Amino acid sequence: MKKSGIVIIMMVLGFIFSMYFFSIDSKSESELVEIKNETSIKLKVKEAYNERGINILDDKYFLPSSTYILGNDYxxxxxxxxxxxxxxxxxxxxxxxxxxxxIYKNKNNDTLILIKENKKIILLLK
Structure with a gap:
């Protein structure tokens, strides 16, 4: 009886902690700005990482991870x-x-220009 009570308490605490961390994570993602066709941007990206199907740039902007490179990626x-x-x-x-x-992007355009190591790479938004 005592062991089952400890298990139930641990399950409830686990549920509470998981909901807390989930709410923090969803709040931080909702504050990100999506780069769309209507967006104009000129950005020097210092940090980029992929999380749950989106590519997050400097913890402020995001692009779909499906944004692919057109032509040569050097x-x-x-x-x-x-x-x-x-x-x-x-x-x-x-x-x-x-x-x-x-990254550079003109307004009402579906292509981005990514410059890395003095090489220009063209990306297509999906």
Whole structure:
């Protein structure tokens, strides 16, 4: 009886802590600004990471991780996937390019210009 009471208390505490951390995480993501077609931006990105299908830039802006590179990526992105079948082509995405880099985008345009190591990479918003 005593052991089952401890288990129930631990389960309730676990539920409370998980809800607390979930609310903190969702609050921080809701404060991010999405870069869309209507957005104009000129940004020097110091930190970029991928979380839950979005690429977060400097903890302020985000892009869908599906934003892919058009044309040449100048080998700045790395294909580290061991699960990809050999007959499938590697499509580099913005999440494959590590920070720091610069991003420029004009208003009402679906392309971004990413500059890294003096190389210009064109990205397409999805």
């Amino acid at each position: 080998l700045l992105s790395k294909d580290e996937a061991i699960w990809r079948p050999s007959n499938k082509k590697y499509l580099p995405r913005i999440s494959n390019v590590s920070a720091p880099f610069e």
